[in-house]
Amino acid sequence: MLIKTYGSAVQGVNAYTITIEVNVSAGTKYFLVGLPDNAVKEGEQRIESALKQYGYKIPRQKIVINMAPADIRKEGSAYDLTIAMGILVASGQMSADRVSDYIIMGELSLDGSLRPVKGVLPIAIQARKQSFKGIILPAQNATEAAIVNNLDVIGVTTILEAIEFLDGKREIPPVVINTREIFQxxxxxxxxxxxDVQGQENIKRALEIAAAGGHNVIMIGPPGAGKTMLAKRLPSILPPLSMQEALETTKIHSVAGKLGEAASLLTTRPYRSPHHTISDVALVGGGGNPQPGEISLAHNGVLFLDELPEFKRSVLEVMRQPLEERRVTISRAKTSLDFPANFMLVASMNPCPCGYYNDPNKECVCGPGVVQRYLNKVSGPLLDRIDLHVEVTPVTFDQITATRKAEGSATVRERVEVARKLQTERFKEMPQVHSNAMMPSQMVKEVCQINEAGRTLLKTAMERLGLSARAYDRILKVSRTIADLADSETIKIEHLAEAIQYRSLDREGWAG
Incomplete structure (x- = not known):
């Protein structure tokens, strides 16, 4: 008897429906074809053991299983339940009435229980797109899939529950969650x-500008000055995620298996802080079965690179293109996958190996030329792509012990949201542009017009600092953001002057 069940394969951040064709006929042997990997092939032993626990069996006949389309590689153990249901229906051990209405996914344990799988959200989105009635999957993944409306999400804990549900012997109510309520x-x-941060008002101002325009930031200062503490708080002043952004972000984390059990929708902006020993593949994504890297996991949020010069040069250089294009393309011989990577880069570094160059309280012990060599570990092209360079100084005792409460994130976020609304209106004809930092070069001249005094100031700054054409664009974009925060229609000379001061690492001889 020939029967078809349906599963799903995830490639990149999208899912594709896989048809599992099972034919049980006279003869012997078990054949699994359609480009399965070893994890799929090993499912035969898991399926056989799980079925025995409940009195079912794999028939001792010729079983041919085809996973179509055959040109897509099937990877992982998530097809165990799909194949098991196909074998039971094809061998007459259960009814075929419901089986074609559902996408079925799940990894089996030897005792018949189900383990959670990755990529459930894109699978559920694809199931709804192809008009399946619902999706049957492990109960741990049910709340994640239930984000998708107009789809019956059936969470099961054992293979027996799945069998009895599809056989019409058991009714399992679909999992329903109020996505809007969770989100709000x-x-x-x-x-x-x-x-929580006392003092450092100039750094807070720089981060507010960065949040308002979506700009990249680097903070340079001695250990203990508060660089990491400030970076961790940056997501709290960014505008709240929209529902569309939340779904995009959740999809990426779902594919990477980073959502916790019983998790559903990511509602806060992600904050990723990889260690400096990270490889270039782990940062930008890739591997044999391409997976999203840290820059994609930080999509719509913040990527914080602490101790920037300690990262390998090759790791930092692979970020240059994603920083410009807001996505990363992973190319292989047979396929090419795009992962979104629209993140804010926040980096921090000490000014020298000992950490105390220019520190007012401690003396630097680094020899001549050591400071400049240390700074040179970060390439000029990468610094060009960072809009704001901020010098952080240690907090004084009086600032630490001050009783006056510092301004909270909610207050700062209100100002940031006002500036972002101005930008949304400005770029309403360009759906791919959401902030000043994303503005294409051809728009900079149109949107960031300056008067003659501003032009003279900028010319002097470029000549003295030796700025590149890219840095010129960055200064104009930052000055436009500062003007937005001041609710000014035009870029005034004070806005331009403040933007120029955030190019401190471009100064020749900064490190003596």
Missing amino acids: GTVDLYAADFA
């Missing part, structure tokens, strides 16, 4: 707040 209730819940 947790969209601003951040553990860290700007109110």
